[in-house]
Amino acid sequence: MIDLNGKETVAAARLAERVPAQAYFVGSAIFHYLGPSFAVLLFTRIPVAGVAWLRIVSAAVVFALWRQPWRSFVSANRDTQRAVVALGVVLALMNYSFYVAIDRLPLGTVAAIEFLGPIVLALVGCRSGRNIAALLVAVAGVWLLVDVRFAGDPRAFAWAFFNAALFLLYIVLAHRVARADPGTSPIDRLGAALLVAGIVITPLGFMAATPALGDPAALAAGIGVGISSSVIPYVFDQLAMVRLPRATYALFVALLPATAVVVGVVVLRQIPAPVEASGVALVVFGIVLHRQPRSCGRG
Numbered sequence: 001m002i003d004l005n006g007k008e009t010v011a012a013a014r015l016a017e018r019v020p021a022q023a024y025f026v027g028s029a030i031f032h033y034l035g036p037s038f039a040v041l042l043f044t045r046i047p048v049a050g051v052a053w054l055r056i057v058s059a060a061v062v063f064a065l066w067r068q069p070w071r072s073f074v075s076a077n078r079d080t081q082r083a084v085v086a087l088g089v090v091l092a093l094m095n096y097s098f099y100v101a102i103d104r105l106p107l108g109t110v111a112a113i114e115f116l117g118p119i120v121l122a123l124v125g126c127r128s129g130r131n132i133a134a135l136l137v138a139v140a141g142v143w144l145l146v147d148v149r150f151a152g153d154p155r156a157f158a159w160a161f162f163n164a165a166l167f168l169l170y171i172v173l174a175h176r177v178a179r180a181d182p183g184t185s186p187i188d189r190l191g192a193a194l195l196v197a198g199i200v201i202t203p204l205g206f207m208a209a210t211p212a213l214g215d216p217a218a219l220a221a222g223i224g225v226g227i228s229s230s231v232i233p234y235v236f237d238q239l240a241m242v243r244l245p246r247a248t249y250a251l252f253v254a255l256l257p258a259t260a261v262v263v264g265v266v267v268l269r270q271i272p273a274p275v276e277a278s279g280v281a282l283v284v285f286g287i288v289l290h291r292q293p294r295s296c297g298r299g
Helices: 011-018 023-042 046-069 070-075 080-102 107-114 116-125 130-144 152-176 186-213 216-241 246-252 253-270 274-289
Strands: none
Touching: 011 046, 023 046, 023 186, 023 246, 023 274, 046 186, 046 216, 046 274, 070 186, 080 107, 080 152, 080 186, 107 130, 107 152, 116 130, 116 152, 116 253, 130 246, 130 274, 152 186, 152 216, 152 246, 186 216, 216 246
């Protein structure tokens, strides 16, 4: 049983278990693309480093008020504490490098580079012929969905590849944290990691974020980014990772650009072009084709 919080009811925990792990990932993907709607306002008011700081720190404050995660961290074993701290460092640097990269490169290019890490994990964890075929189909779909342009500032590409490496580490560490010490809650461990991330990112982004501290609209947008881009998706990730093999989760990352197209249709009435519709279909087919061997992606 997933221990969301020692004070929560058994009924709530059972309800969380009944929700398919795949549904949590889809929920994470949807909120992953609602956050940028708040970030648009922030980019016009404060530098990207400040946006990254607001995203992480606002999420950390939410967890501090909601879960008091330091209690879980103190009671966890040493291995779990090390994993939580490592995850916090990765979250801070990953978000910072992501915003620096998309400030200088098209989002589709950064997304394509970011997908390299999950490809590696999916290949390493699930090497059956069927799953390799599923991965190739999903990769083809992602390629059709993203706007890849390999031209621009070399430093921007360095940030994009750094973000990709950190995203790979995020999947590995978040999966480990989700399945760590059974005596504490995975959500509380995530909250502790975000507190660490808030500390790590402060020297990088606090000064850039100071204009927002006196701007109610920008501050509200920053809180919106933190909740929709970090709190809800990362919580859903933890609930999915408790039950999904790591390699399966890595393959599911292919759903992110497909979800962006679907959100665009539903929310913005943006009808996809035939090539985009084909990309969505390939991603969905790749996910359906994939199978979860019991030994796939454990660890």
